[in-house]
Amino acid sequence: MGAHSEKVPVPEEVPVPAHGSHKPAIEIVESLDVDEAVAEAAAPERDIDVAVGDDLVEVKNLTIKFGGLVALDNVSFTIRRGEILGLIGPNGAGKTTCFNAMTGVYKPTSGQVLLEGRQLNGMKQHKITRAGLARTFQNIRLFGEMTALENVVVGLDARHKTSVVGALLRLPRHQREEKSSIERGMALLEFVGIAEHAGALARNLSYGSQRRLEIARALATDPKLLCLDEPAAGFNPAEKEDLMALIRTIRDDGYTVLLIEHDMKLVMGVTDRIVVLEFGKKIADDVPHVIREDPKVVSAYLGEPEDDFA
Amino acid sequence: MSTTDGPTPLPGAKASQAAADRQSKKGGAGTSADATHKKGLFGAWSEKWQAMPRQKQWLYLIVVVLIAYALPVINPPILSTEPGNDFPLALFSMAVYALVAVGLNIVIGYAGLLDLGYIAFFAVGSYTAAMLTSPDSPFVKIPYLWTIPLAIVVAMCVGVILGIPTLRLRGDYLAIVTLGFGEIIRILATLIPAMKGQVGFQNVGRPPGEGADGIPIFANSNGTPWYWLTLTILIIVLFLAGNLERSRVGRSWIAIREDEDAAETMGVPTFKYKVWAFALGAGVGGMSGALFAGQVGFVNNQKFDIVTSILFVAAVVLGGVGNKVGAVFGGALVAYIPLRFTAIAEYKYLIFGIALMLIMIYRPKGLIPARQRLLAYGQQAYQRVRETSAKKSAVVTEKEV
Ligand SMILES: Nc1ncnc2c1ncn2[C@@H]1O[C@H](COP(=O)(O)OP(=O)(O)OP(=O)(O)O)[C@@H](O)[C@H]1O
Ligand SMILES: [Mg+2]
Numbered sequence: 206m207g208a209h210s211e212k213v214p215v216p217e218e219v220p221v222p223a224h225g226s227h228k229p230a231i232e233i234v235e236s237l238d239v240d241e242a243v244a245e246a247a248a249p250e251r252d253i254d255v256a257v258g259d260d261l262v263e264v265k266n267l268t269i270k271f272g273g274l275v276a277l278d279n280v281s282f283t284i285r286r287g288e289i290l291g292l293i294g295p296n297g298a299g300k301t302t303c304f305n306a307m308t309g310v311y312k313p314t315s316g317q318v319l320l321e322g323r324q325l326n327g328m329k330q331h332k333i334t335r336a337g338l339a340r341t342f343q344n345i346r347l348f349g350e351m352t353a354l355e356n357v358v359v360g361l362d363a364r365h366k367t368s369v370v371g372a373l374l375r376l377p378r379h380q381r382e383e384k385s386s387i388e389r390g391m392a393l394l395e396f397v398g399i400a401e402h403a404g405a406l407a408r409n410l411s412y413g414s415q416r417r418l419e420i421a422r423a424l425a426t427d428p429k430l431l432c433l434d435e436p437a438a439g440f441n442p443a444e445k446e447d448l449m450a451l452i453r454t455i456r457d458d459g460y461t462v463l464l465i466e467h468d469m470k471l472v473m474g475v476t477d478r479i480v481v482l483e484f485g486k487k488i489a490d491d492v493p494h495v496i497r498e499d500p501k502v503v504s505a506y507l508g509e510p511e512d513d514f515a
Numbered sequence: 516m517s518t519t520d521g522p523t524p525l526p527g528a529k530a531s532q533a534a535a536d537r538q539s540k541k542g543g544a545g546t547s548a549d550a551t552h553k554k555g556l557f558g559a560w561s562e563k564w565q566a567m568p569r570q571k572q573w574l575y576l577i578v579v580v581l582i583a584y585a586l587p588v589i590n591p592p593i594l595s596t597e598p599g600n601d602f603p604l605a606l607f608s609m610a611v612y613a614l615v616a617v618g619l620n621i622v623i624g625y626a627g628l629l630d631l632g633y634i635a636f637f638a639v640g641s642y643t644a645a646m647l648t649s650p651d652s653p654f655v656k657i658p659y660l661w662t663i664p665l666a667i668v669v670a671m672c673v674g675v676i677l678g679i680p681t682l683r684l685r686g687d688y689l690a691i692v693t694l695g696f697g698e699i700i701r702i703l704a705t706l707i708p709a710m711k712g713q714v715g716f717q718n719v720g721r722p723p724g725e726g727a728d729g730i731p732i733f734a735n736s737n738g739t740p741w742y743w744l745t746l747t748i749l750i751i752v753l754f755l756a757g758n759l760e761r762s763r764v765g766r767s768w769i770a771i772r773e774d775e776d777a778a779e780t781m782g783v784p785t786f787k788y789k790v791w792a793f794a795l796g797a798g799v800g801g802m803s804g805a806l807f808a809g810q811v812g813f814v815n816n817q818k819f820d821i822v823t824s825i826l827f828v829a830a831v832v833l834g835g836v837g838n839k840v841g842a843v844f845g846g847a848l849v850a851y852i853p854l855r856f857t858a859i860a861e862y863k864y865l866i867f868g869i870a871l872m873l874i875m876i877y878r879p880k881g882l883i884p885a886r887q888r889l890l891a892y893g894q895q896a897y898q899r900v901r902e903t904s905a906k907k908s909a910v911v912t913e914k915e916v
Binding site for chain 1: 755758759761762763764765766767769770772773774776777778779780781782783784785791795837889890891892895896897899900903904
């Protein structure tokens with residue numbers, strides 16, 4: 206599998222507004238009308254000025270074994286700053302496992318994950334989050350008894366510095382952080398389009414709002430890389446398109462996105478580059494229109510029953 | 516070619532949920548979320564309370580606090596535990612239990628760590644006070660009031676020492692391990708000669724001051740000053756617990772309780788905050804123990820059994836897990852009932868056992884369910900929410916017109 210670790214030549218036009226270079230398979234709603242001010246308040250320190258296109262995350266020869274099962278087999282790929290990288294593959298291909306390895310949930314059997322050249326293996330999960338990797342979950346995992354706003358503020362807390370004593374005595378830093386977190390929390394909820402439900406308990410939110418809240422909460426940690434695990438699962442086509450437009454807006458706002466999505470058509474439309482996994486192995490890594498024609502990818506997906514594309 | 520086929524919506528629940536979402540979006544502001552929110556009697560109360568202006572809230576609070584302070588003097592006939600039990604002493608007992616419940620609520624209610632051995636910290640506090648004030652003890656003696664902060668510190672240290680190895684366990688496993696805590700302290704008290712086993716320590720210290728007749732103000736039989744002291748501490752602890760609740764610390768605890776893995780993934784140092792919950796809870800437990808030891812004046816290894824520990828848990832559950840005001844009521848109730856209804860005192864464990872079962876079946880969130888505000892500037896936040904939804908609905912109506 207040595208071929209996998211070698212770098213795939215990068216087409217020049219890949220990074221930022223790449224979605225003009227190849228026609229999306231379906232019509233995507235143009236960027237949501239989120240005004241600049243909201244975006245600015247939601248993420249004042251985002252990476253927008255940083256050089257676009259250099260390597261942000263490097264996954265090197267990642268292998269994960271569960272007993273005898275090799276869930277990931279020597280997988281290598283890079284994520285470049287400012288792109289939306291798709292991670293696709295049939296059920297059980299190892300996509301979620303790859304996320305879990307990157308975010309520190311699983312310890313890799315071998316291999317490394319580097320964020321801006323800094324090794325993440327062995328770091329505690331919350332440290333990885335603070336280093337700049339945020340994720341959502343395939344099966345929604347919100348804090349049900351907290352309101353939507355509070356959920357987002359938990360994410361914002363990742364950047365806060367108030368100590369237990371500071372909170373106990375309501376020291377000035379605590380007060381400052383609390384005030385700013387309400388502003389930013391509301392702005393983030395507005396950004397993902399659920400601000401009117403800010404005061405509702407997360408468990409009472411509709412399914413679609415919950416998915417969006419997960420994204421807002423992950424964004425709140427101010428990530429360099431946002432990993433979305435099937436954020437549109439269970440959506441109808443129109444809702445999926447809405448969500449993909451949101452993901453583009455997030456990218457245009459200066460974030461880098463790693464997106465797991467089953468729906469090939471959507472992935473083709475929204476991503477700049479795609480990595481394909483099958484049975485834990487990387488079988489392709491290229492721009493969408495090349496992936497579409499790749500016989501290995503086609504056969505991997507043909508081997509699956511129809512339903513799994515949805 | 517199937518790879519480019521149109522997406523087929525998933526069958527079943529998710530699709531219909533998504534459809535419901537669409538409906539609610541069309542419906543405009545806040546309809547779906549608010550409609551499903553059920554309010555009980557206490558829910559309505561708490562909503563009324565939240566809606567009150569700040570000054571009015573303070574006014575009510577001051578009245579309630581004044582009544583609480585006046586209780587041993589008024590000795591209201593319906594409430595009174597006399598003639599069976601001295602009422603001021605009963606009030607002291609209730610205040611101590613309330614304090615214990617508020618402390619344990621940090622551990623169980625906020626952080627969701629089922630600690631069945633909380634009595635251990637209570638015992639540590641009692642022994643700290645006894646061993647540093649009783650003439651029976653070979654150690655240096657210090658004034659009683661100094662033992663209260665010291666009991667907090669010692670209990671917190673014990674909390675950290677017990678917490679670090681055990682807090683890696685979760686759920687039922689943690690509960691089983693904590694059951695051992697109380698036993699550890701009890702057995703240590705039996706084995707270590709300096710802790711004097713069943714003989715124990717007599718004449719534990721008391722705060723200074725004597726009345727005109729030469730009898731100490733804080734005499735063992737005089738419940739009123741002990742009650743006032745404990746009530747004052749309880750109020751301070753409630754304020755501090757409220758501060759923690761509405762801060763990143765409280766949010767982290769609730770997040771851990773709701774979904775520990777997700778909390779960790781969102782950047783919450785879960786282990787650190789679990790140890791903090793344990794330590795702070797232990798500190799409050801230790802303080803309660805020191806107060807108890809001072810009032811009773813006698814400490815030995817017979818006072819700290821598992822059953823009492825379970826009674827503490829019952830207090831928290833009765834009050835509504837995660838609700839500090841509820842915990843005060845739960846704690847006071849657990850202490851009050853056997854003292855008030857002496858005829859049934861013998862069966863208190865049976866009664867509380869049955870009550871707990873009924874509560875868990877019919878009101879699993881306790882008598883006063885939790886809905887703490889987790890944002891320090893909650894009022895400000897919800898003002899923003901209202902503005903946003905007002906703006907949203909304005910836009911919707913504009914479009915419709
Ligand atoms: N904790 C675990 N223990 C054992 N096996 C696991 C574990 N997690 C995942 N696996 C296995 O690893 C393989 C890859 O699973 P993974 O969840 O990464 O797939 P996926 O690509 O995300 O699939 P899907 O599209 O269904 O979400 C599967 O065979 C799965 O059963
Ligand atoms: Mg998966």
